[in-house]
Amino acid sequence: xxxxxxxxxxxxxxxxxxxxxxxxxxxxxxxxxxxxxxxxxxxxxxxxxxxxxxxxxxxxxxxxxxxxxxxxxxxxxxxxxxxxxxxxxxxxxxxxxxxxxxxxxxxxxxxxxxxxxxxxxxxxxxxxxxxxxxxxxxxxxxxxxxxxxxxxxxxxxxxxxxxxxxxxxxxxxxxxxxxxxxxxxxxxxxxxxxxxxxxxxxxxxxxxxxxxxxxxxxxxxxxxxxxxxxxxxxxxxxxxxxxxxxxxxxxxxxxxxxxxxxxxxxxxxxxxxxxxxxxxxxxxxxxxxxxxxxxxxxxxxxxxxxxxxxxxxxxxxxxxxxxxxxxxxxxxxxxxxxxxx
Numbered sequence: 016x017x018x019x020x021x022x023x024x025x026x027x028x029x030x031x032x033x034x035x036x037x038x039x040x041x042x043x044x045x046x047x048x049x050x051x052x053x054x055x056x057x058x059x060x061x062x063x064x065x066x067x068x069x070x071x072x073x074x075x076x077x078x079x080x081x082x083x084x085x086x087x088x089x090x091x092x093x094x095x096x097x098x099x100x101x102x103x104x105x106x107x108x109x110x111x112x113x114x115x116x117x118x119x120x121x122x123x124x125x126x127x128x129x130x131x132x133x134x135x136x137x138x139x140x141x142x143x144x145x146x147x148x149x150x151x152x153x154x155x156x157x158x159x160x161x162x163x164x165x166x167x168x169x170x171x172x173x174x175x176x177x178x179x180x181x182x183x184x185x186x187x188x189x190x191x192x193x194x195x196x197x198x199x200x201x202x203x204x205x206x207x208x209x210x211x212x213x214x215x216x217x218x219x220x221x222x223x224x225x226x227x228x229x230x231x232x233x234x235x236x237x238x239x240x241x242x243x244x245x246x247x248x249x250x251x252x253x254x255x256x257x258x259x260x261x262x263x264x265x266x267x268x269x270x271x272x273x274x275x276x277x278x279x280x281x282x283x284x285x286x287x288x289x290x291x292x293x294x295x296x297x298x299x300x301x302x303x304x305x306x307x308x309x310x311x312x313x314x315x316x317x318x319x320x321x322x323x324x325x326x327x328x329x330x331x332x333x334x335x336x337x338x339x340x341x342x343x344x345x346x347x348x349x350x351x352x353x354x355x356x
Contacts, residue, residue, distance in 0.1 A: 118343035150287075171317055
């Protein structure tokens with residue numbers, strides 16, 4: 016299966032998700048009119064719904080009461096409008112549309128959903144990824160959890176203090192490998208498989224065993240062993256607990272010498288539902304370009320993490336298999352594995 020990717024990281028949620036989908040098609044050399052006779056899937060993950068309508072409604076209700084809330088604004092809130100909006104923007108009528116609101120793992124959930132549809136033959140193509148705009152309510156929630164770093168995001172560092180919120184979108188075009196090759200597509204990587212689980216351990220705290228099981232599920236679905244993996248793109252939020260728990264789960268699965276493990280959130284911030292989709296784009300670009308993106312803002316690795324996080328500077332690397340981790344509140348874990356033929 017070919018994975019053609021594009022990512023755009025600024026602007027309101029509606030605009031950025033549409034633009035990302037258009038960039039994905041343009042990068043793949045596909046005109047939306049070429050898809051008119053094909054059955055496809057549009058699968059987009061999100062945390063906050065990709066727009067500020069919900070915040071506007073909440074602010075009005077708090078200040079003036081629910082009687083003053085505009086009913087039209089309420090109708091714009093449902094998160095399913097994200098995937099529907101992409102399909103409408105591109106004029107795609109014969110598509111199944113799904114919006115997955117599985118918090119910070121939603122992008123990987125959406126990619127897995129699209130992958131299943133194409134792998135099974137139910138769809139000829141899938142546009143899948145994630146989108147979220149900045150949200151004051153989400154920022155406030157993390158602030159109240161004391162999970163915001165006041166300076167910078169520094170995953171795996173001894174002085175890390177938490178996340179920095181961000182916004183953006185990434186959309187991948189998935190299609191059968193033979194179809195992509197036949198039309199001379201630019202193929203960045205192959206989706207090898209994925210794993211999902213929900214350990215339901217805690218509302219906000221990750222559970223080491225659940226994370227390890229999800230990684231094992233993904234490797235099994237991809238048909239690879241831990242020793243085949245050249246790089247792990249970590250969830251890597253920069254919070255004290257998340258980084259240590261994720262690294263511990265990696266050691267449980269990969270043994271005492273795991274592959275390099277990086278966090279693109281150090282550069283992009285935590286983009287919520289878009290985070291794992293943006294990380295997927297980084298993974299396949301690394302495979303195609305022969306490099307590992309760095310974990311920036313790094314001074315000294317926390318010994319409780321104990322991994323090589325490729326500090327501060329990208330390095331050249333021959334990547335054949337790359338694993339992308341995503342761990343969300345409520346124990347929603349999603350791991351996607353990419354490869355190079």
